[in-house]
Amino acid sequence: QVHPVESGGGLVQAGGSLELSCTASERTFSTYTVGWFRQAPGKAREFVIGISWIDGRRRSADSVEGRFIISRDNAKNTVDLQMNSLLPEDTAVYFCAAGRRNNVFTSEEWYDFWGQGTQVTVSS
Numbered sequence: 001q002v003h004p005v006e007s008g009g010g011l012v013q014a015g016g017s018l019e020l021s022c023t024a025s026e027r028t029f030s031t032y033t034v035g036w037f038r039q040a041p042g043k044a045r046e047f048v049i050g051i052s053w054i055d056g057r058r059r060s061a062d063s064v065e066g067r068f069i070i071s072r073d074n075a076k077n078t079v080d081l082q083m084n085s086l087l088p089e090d091t092a093v094y095f096c097a098a099g100r101r102n103n104v105f106t107s108e109e110w111y112d113f114w115g116q117g118t119q120v121t122v123s124s
Contacts, residue, residue: 001026001112001113002024002026002028002029002032002098002113003024003025003026003113003115004022004023004024004029004034004096004097004098004113004114004115005022005023005024005096005115005116006020006021006022006094006095006096006115006116006117006118007020007021007023007118008020008021008118009094009118009119009120010119010120010121011121011122011123012086012120012121012122012123013122013123014086014087014088014122014123014124015085015086016086016122017082017083017084017085017086018083018086018120019080019081019082019083020036020080020081020083020094020096020118020120021078021079021080021081022034022036022078022079022080022081022096022115023076023077023078023079024077024098025077026077027077029077029098030053030072030074030077031053032053032098032099032100032113033050033051033052033053033098033099033100033101033102033103033104033105033111034050034051034053034070034072034079034096034097034098034099035047035048035049035050035096035097035098035099035104035105035106035111036048036049036050036070036081036094036095036096036097037094037095037097037108038090038092038093038094038095038120039092039093039095039117040089040091040092041092043092045095045108046061047061047105047106047107047108048060048061048064048068048081048094049061049064049068049070049081050070050104050105050106051070051071051072051079051104052102052103052104053102054102055102056072057103057104058070058104059104059106061106063089064083064090067083067084067085067086068081068082068083068084069081069082069084070082079096081094083120086120086122087122088122088123088124089122090120090122091120091121091122092119092120093117093118093119093120094117094118094119094120095114095115095116095117096114096115097111097112097113097114097115098111098112098113098114099111099112100112
């Protein structure tokens with residue numbers, strides 16, 4: 001098992017950028033598909049973007065396509081989420097999740113280990 005930990009959240013103005021990181025101390029983290037999810041107040045948690053572990057395939061939600069970029073550095077055991085052109089509707093708690101399958105699923109059920117989340121607030 002792995003224990004993902006998110007960092008990098010904060011407050012940013014609309015149109016700005018923010019980078020989140022997900023890391024784990026376990027070396028096996030590089031053998032997990034990693035997905036980012038978010039949960040806005042009063043809403044269900046939703047898939048944002050993810051990257052598979054064998055071939056680095058990426059998948060993103062339509063709402064962030066072209067604005068959010070995911071990358072992983074296995075040497076550093078991190079998966080980064082670069083968020084650009086942020087909108088107030090991007091405000092949410094962002095969660096990092098790790099799944100064993102080599103596929104970026106959009107459903108939470110395919111992810112086995114979750115971080116505690118980091119708050120991202122975009123002001124208008």
